Each structure stands twice: as C-alpha cells, then as structure tokens.
Amino acid sequence: MHSVVQIENLTKEFKGRKAVENVSFSVEPGEIIAILGPNGAGKSTTMLMMLGLLKPTSGEVKLFQGDPVSRAVHERIGVMLQQVSLMDALKVKELLALFQSYYPNPLSMEKLVELTGMTSDELNKRTEKLSGGQKRRVGFALALAGDPDLLFFDEPTVGMDSTARKQFWLTVKELAAQGKTILFSTHYLQEADDIASRIILFNQGKVIADGSPLELKQSLLRQSISFKMNETTKKEILMSLQDVLDVLEDKGRFTVMTENPDHVLRKLFELDMKLEDVAIEKGRLEDAFEHLTVEQEVS
Amino acid sequence: MSMLLRECKVEVIRIFRNPYFIFWSLLMPIVFYVIFTKVVNQGMENQAEWNAYFLMSIAAFSVMGSSIMTLGIRMVQEKSEGWTILLRVTPLPASYYFIAKMVGQSAVHIFSICIIFLSGFLINGVTMPIGEWILCGGWILLGSAPFLAMGLLVGTMKKVDTASGVSNIFYLLLAITGGLWMPMEILPKLVQTIGMWLPAFHYGNGAWSIVRGDFPEVKNVLILVMYLLLFMVISVYSRRKQEVV
Ligand SMILES: Nc1ncnc2c1ncn2[C@@H]1O[C@H](COP(=O)(O)OP(=O)(O)OP(=O)(O)O)[C@@H](O)[C@H]1O
Ligand SMILES: [Mg+2]
Numbered sequence: 001m002h003s004v005v006q007i008e009n010l011t012k013e014f015k016g017r018k019a020v021e022n023v024s025f026s027v028e029p030g031e032i033i034a035i036l037g038p039n040g041a042g043k044s045t046t047m048l049m050m051l052g053l054l055k056p057t058s059g060e061v062k063l064f065q066g067d068p069v070s071r072a073v074h075e076r077i078g079v080m081l082q083q084v085s086l087m088d089a090l091k092v093k094e095l096l097a098l099f100q101s102y103y104p105n106p107l108s109m110e111k112l113v114e115l116t117g118m119t120s121d122e123l124n125k126r127t128e129k130l131s132g133g134q135k136r137r138v139g140f141a142l143a144l145a146g147d148p149d150l151l152f153f154d155e156p157t158v159g160m161d162s163t164a165r166k167q168f169w170l171t172v173k174e175l176a177a178q179g180k181t182i183l184f185s186t187h188y189l190q191e192a193d194d195i196a197s198r199i200i201l202f203n204q205g206k207v208i209a210d211g212s213p214l215e216l217k218q219s220l221l222r223q224s225i226s227f228k229m230n231e232t233t234k235k236e237i238l239m240s241l242q243d244v245l246d247v248l249e250d251k252g253r254f255t256v257m258t259e260n261p262d263h264v265l266r267k268l269f270e271l272d273m274k275l276e277d278v279a280i281e282k283g284r285l286e287d288a289f290e291h292l293t294v295e296q297e298v299s
Numbered sequence: 300m301s302m303l304l305r306e307c308k309v310e311v312i313r314i315f316r317n318p319y320f321i322f323w324s325l326l327m328p329i330v331f332y333v334i335f336t337k338v339v340n341q342g343m344e345n346q347a348e349w350n351a352y353f354l355m356s357i358a359a360f361s362v363m364g365s366s367i368m369t370l371g372i373r374m375v376q377e378k379s380e381g382w383t384i385l386l387r388v389t390p391l392p393a394s395y396y397f398i399a400k401m402v403g404q405s406a407v408h409i410f411s412i413c414i415i416f417l418s419g420f421l422i423n424g425v426t427m428p429i430g431e432w433i434l435c436g437g438w439i440l441l442g443s444a445p446f447l448a449m450g451l452l453v454g455t456m457k458k459v460d461t462a463s464g465v466s467n468i469f470y471l472l473l474a475i476t477g478g479l480w481m482p483m484e485i486l487p488k489l490v491q492t493i494g495m496w497l498p499a500f501h502y503g504n505g506a507w508s509i510v511r512g513d514f515p516e517v518k519n520v521l522i523l524v525m526y527l528l529l530f531m532v533i534s535v536y537s538r539r540k541q542e543v544v
Contacts, residue, residue: 051388074390085381089313101305102389142385 002065004029004150004181005050010059012045019045021205023059027183029149032176034192035185037202043185044082046202047154050183051079063150075104078148082155082185084139086127092138093123096145103146115174116141117167132159140168144175151175153184157191169195225264226255227275234273241267253277303395310403320369324411328361329418336423348510351427352482354419355506358439360479361415362408363499366446368466370404371453375462378454401447405440412436431509438505438515445498445523448530455537473499498526 005027012020020042027033035043048054050061052069063073087095093109100106107115113123116137122130130138136159143151153172157165172195176182186192192199193213201209201216209216229252238247238256243264246257258264261280268275314320335357336350343349377383386396416432419425427435449469456462474480476490477499483491494500501522505515 053384053387069387071390071392074388077388079385079388081381081385083381085377085385087309087313087377087382089316090309094309094312098305098309099389101302102391104390146390 002029003027003062004031004064005183006060006062006065007046007050008060010046010049010061011057012042012049012054013057018205020049020056023202023205023207025200025207025210027181029181030176030179031181032172032195032197033181033183034196034199035183035202036187036189036192036199037185038187040204041202042205043202044154045205047152047183047185051077051152075146076149078143078146078151080136080139080143080151080153080156082158084135086130086135086138086142088126088128090127091124092118092127092130095127095138096123096141099142099145105147106145107147112141112144115144115171117164117171133161133164136160137164137168140171149180151180151182151184153182155185155187157186157188223259223261224255224257224281225261225268225278226253226281227278228253229273229275237271302391303399306391306395306399307403307406310399311406314369314403314407317369320365320407324361324365324369325414328357328415329422331360332357332415332419333422347423347425350419350423351425351510352507354416354423354425355435355439355510356479356503358412358415358435359442359499359503359506360474361411362439362443363446363473363479363502364470365408365411366404366443367450367453367470368463370400370447370450371456371466372459372463374400374451374454375456375459379457379459397451401451404447404450405443408440408443409436412439427510431512434509435506438509439502442502442505442519442523445526445530446502448527448534452530452534452537455534455541473497476500477503479503496522498523 003026005025007026008024010020010023011018023042023046035046037043045054049056049059050063050068052061052067061068064076066073087098090098096109096112100109112118113120118137118141122134122137125134127135127138136156140153140156143153157168160168169191172182172184176197184191184195196213198210198212199216200207235247235249235254238244238254241264243258243260244256245259248255248257256264265278265280332354335353340346340349340353374383383396387393413436416425416436450466453462453466456465476486476494476497477483478486478494479499483494483500486494501519505519505523508515508519
C-alpha cells in the first residue's frame with residue numbers, strides 16, 4: 001500500500017529560529033496519528049506545512065504521493081485548523097451546503113448532522129452567533145463535508161465541553177473504522193493514548209518518539225519493580241542484571257528501574273532471591289511524556 | 300461553473316445581510332441626494348438638469364464606495380480571521396474566490412443603482428428616455444471595475460483597521476477630487492488639475508455625458524481601463540509576494 005502522507009526532512013525557520021527541525025515520517029492508510037507535544041513544540045507548523053499552507057524552509061511533503069496543493073489532493077482531505085473561523089452572515093446549514101458543493105462526492109447533510117451531533121437549532125443559526133464550542137463543531141462538519149480519505153485536526157477538542165468531546169472522539173473512531181486516515185494534534189496525553197494507533201511525540205521542533213502508544217510506553221517508560229529483601233549486599237548483583245537501569249534502596253526496600261520488568265523478574269526468581277511484597281509499577285504515558293521532555297532538554 | 304455561480308450567490312446573500320452595506324451604500328447616498336437637491340441647491344434655473352446630473356454623481360459615489368470598501372475590508376476580515384486559509388485547502392480554485400467577490404459585489408450594485416435611480420425619480424421626478432437610464436446604469440456598473448480592483452488591493456492589507464482607515468481616506472479624496480460631491484468647476488484649480496488624472500472624475504463624467512445626451516468620452520474609458528490594469532497588476536503582485544511564506 002502507498003503512504004498517504006510522506007514527509008522528509010521537514011524544517012521551518014522563523015527569522016533564523018527553527019520551529020520545526022528535520023522531521024520525517026510517513027503515514028499509512030487507516031492510521032490514526034496523534035501529534036503530541038507541549039505548547040510551541042511545532043505541531044501546528046508541521047501540520048500547516050503538510051497542508052501546503054506554509055512553505056517549508058527545506059524538506060518535502062507529499063500527500064497521496066502528490067503535491068499537497070493540488071486540487072486532486074484537496075478533494076480527498078478534510079481540515080480543521082487550530083483557529084476555527086467561519087464565514088459570517090450565513091446560517092450554518094448554508095455554509096455546510098456551500099462546502100458540500102466544493103467536493104465531487106460530499107457527505108449528505110443528514111450524515112453530517114449525525115456525525116457531528118449538531119442540533120437543528122444550531123443549523124439554523126448564523127455562524128457569528130455560535131459559541132466557541134459550537135463553532136468547533138461546525139468546523140468539524142466542514143472538515144467532513146467532502147467525505148475525505150484523510151483528515152487533519154489541529155487541537156480539535158480545545159473549547160469543547162466533555163459531551164462534545166466524547167461525541168467528537170466517537171465520530172473519529174467511527175471514521176477510522178471506515179478506513180479513513182486521521183492526523184490530530186493534541187497536548188492532552190490521555191487523548192493520544194485513548195484514540196491514536198500511533199503517537200508522534202514532538203518537542204522543541206523535533207520528533208523525539210514515534211510508535212504505538214504501547215510501544216512508546218514500553219520503550220520510553222522506565223517501569224519499576226519494588227520489593228523487600230532481607231539479605232544485605234545484594235545491590236551490586238541487582239545492578240549487574242541485564243536490563244536493569246538503576247537500583248534504589250530505601251529502608252530495606254529495593255526499587256529496580258527497568259524497561260523490561262518481565263525479564264528482570266524472571267531473572268530474580270531464577271537467582272532464587274527471597275523477595276517479599278513485590279510490586280510492579282507501570283508508568284502511564286503522561287510520565288513518559290514528562291520524562292522524555294526533560295531528558296531531551298538536559299542532553 | 301455551478302461552483303462559481305453558487306459562490307457568487309452566497310456573496311450576494313452575505314452582502315445583503317450586512318446592515319452596514321445598506322446604510323453606507325443606499326441610505327447615506329440617498330440622504331445626500333435629498334440634501335443637495337432639496338435643501339442646499341434649491342431653486343436653480345436648471346434644477347431638472349442638476350437633479351439628474353447629481354443623481355448620477357451620487358449613484359457613482361455609492362457604487363465606488365462599496366467597490367473599494369465593502370469588497371476590500373471584507374476580504375481583509377476573512378483573511379485575518381483565517382477563513383480564506385481554510386478555503387485554500389478546499390478544492391475551490393483560488394481565483395473563484397476573487398471572481399465571486401467581484402461578481403457578487405457587482406450584482407449587488409445593480410440593485411443599488413436601481414434603488415438610487417428610483418429614488419431620484421420619486422424624490423425629484425427625474426426622467427430620461429429608458430435607453431439613457433440603462434446606459435447610465437450600465438456605465439456605472441462597468442465603470443466600477445477599477446474601483447473593484449482597488450478593493451482587491453485594499454484586500455491585500457493585513458489589518459482590518461488599516462484597511463478601513465486607508466480605504467476611507469482614498470474613497471473620500473477620490474469622491475471630492477472627482478466632482479462627485481460638488482461639480483468639478485467650483486473646485487480650486489489645482490484640485491481640478493489633479494482630479495483630471497484620477498479615476499473618479501472620469502467615472503462620473505461618463506454618466507454625466509449620457510445624461511446630457513452624449514456618450515462617454517474615449518478619454519474616460521481609457522483612464523478607467525488604465526487604472527483597472529494598474530490596480531490589478533499591483534494587487535496580483537502583492538498577493539504573490541504574500542503567499543511565499
Ligand atoms: N508565524 C510565525 N512566526 C514566527 N514564529 C512562529 C510562527 N508560527 C509559529 N512560530 C513559532 O514556532 C514554534 C512552534 O509553533 P507551533 O505553533 O507549531 O507550536 P504548537 O506545537 O502548535 O503549539 P501549541 O500547542 O501551542 O499550538 C513556536 O516557538 C512559535 O513561537
Ligand atoms: Mg498549535
């Protein structure tokens with residue numbers, strides 16, 4: 001299968017400052033990608049370059065193997081930008097109808113209403129009279145209007161209440177189940193973990209991790225095994241075990257840091273150590289995220 | 300094609316829903332007309348001729364204003380709010396946006412011209428052969444092209460405040476130096492000389508000629524076309540320059 005998105009060595013400088021640096025990745029059909037990162041990490045800049053709205057300082061972007069600004073590509077993508085702005089003096093349904101007319105095979109109005117959960121009251125309102133969250137919902141509907149194969153959402157749920165947010169993610173999952181490819185940016189770690197099939201972690205303009213949420217957790221998270229052990233002078237042995245990253249001791253309780261707790265545990269039992277009160281702590285993605293961010297800054 | 304038509308239709312709807320448009324392009328000029336024909340210049344020997352002449356001035360004034368301001372400022376607004384950015388990732392060809400803006404605006408101008416002409420008839424009983432009415436209306440409609448292009452140029456500005464300030468000043472200066480408020484002849488000599496080289500006088504003069512039973516002068520057409528090209532070139536150029544970011 002051909003990649004839907006292909007970006008290579010993408011770099012963007014603003015007045016000599018690099019906002020995005022050497023970012024490369026490709027996206028296969030059907031993936032749900034979370035572009036995760038703190039404020040100013042370069043998520044929006046990367047997305048704007050992917051859409052051809054911002055010219056890269058260097059590097060290349062291909063959507064559906066082609067130029068991102070071609071009409072053929074535009075007919076197959078749907079976009080919700082970080083700043084949702086709607087044409088004023090139109091009713092929501094008029095605006096939606098206008099957008100439908102841009103595409104060769106648009107979704108029907110009923111379908112759009114169903115997917116986004118807009119009420120008929122909202123449909124008949126002028127766009128300038130909508131609340132922030134309602135505007136986002138319309139922005140979402142505009143992104144879906146052309147029944148696109150590839151969707152871009154830049155921080156889609158900012159300003160949505162929890163009901164709207166739930167509805168949004170439910171729809172995204174439904175769209176993904178239909179085989180659509182979805183890229184969204186967020187700094188809500190939970191969202192990325194819950195929704196995405198793959199997370200691309202950004203920090204200071206660079207990709208610092210790229211993988212499934214699980215992979216990310218496993219490879220980037222230090223998990224810990226802690227237990228009590230009466231024998232003394234065993235710290236060196238623990239340290240010498242394969243996969244052990246660090247050992248802490250506190251009042252007879254040892255904490256072994258590792259990326260591979262299964263393996264370390266097996267080793268510990270093989271060595272027939274008298275372990276008591278064993279606890280394994282699985283980190284959450286949130287920890288991984290903070291951890292990564294910090295580590296990158298230090299190095 | 301149906302895409303373009305729909306886009307134009309939407310523009311027309313939006314302009315009509317804008318209360319400022321109705322106020323500035325219809326109400327204001329008509330109030331002006333009443334003042335300058337019923338109050339200030341009352342009891343002139345050639346009153347009927349003046350009434351018809353000034354009706355053309357005021358129609359030109361209205362259409363020129365909404366070409367520069369309504370078009371330009373709304374474009375800046377849509378750009379600064381991010382709407383046109385979203386349009387750039389849809390299949391709508393970029394040119395359609397501009398064409399729809401200009402065509403939609405012109406369609407609305409047909410309405411403005413009719414209303415203003417009608418009010419001239421109702422207020423002062425201005426009458427002309429039907430052919431002259433149509434010629435005048437057609438001239439005012441088509442002659443607005445350089446001002447629409449000027450609107451496009453205003454539309455390249457970054458901030459709504461700058462755009463509305465700058466376009467207001469140009470609009471008023473053009474209107475005054477072009478003799479749309481008061482006849483050219485009573486303006487100071489220097490202003491007349493300058494005004495002769497600006498588009499507004501030639502715009503008005505075409506319609507005034509028709510009212511007198513003549514045709515617009517070749518010079519009127521030439522100067523308007525020259526300004527049209529000039530503004531088009533500058534606005535396309537500055538848009539190109541802005542796109543490369
Ligand atoms: N037009 C611009 N001119 C100058 N600097 C910019 C511009 N756009 C972005 N930047 C800078 O580039 C960096 C990355 O910005 P970007 O908007 O991509 O971050 P982000 O990850 O989307 O952040 P957020 O979560 O806040 O939306 C920031 O340091 C920002 O200040
Ligand atoms: Mg952003």
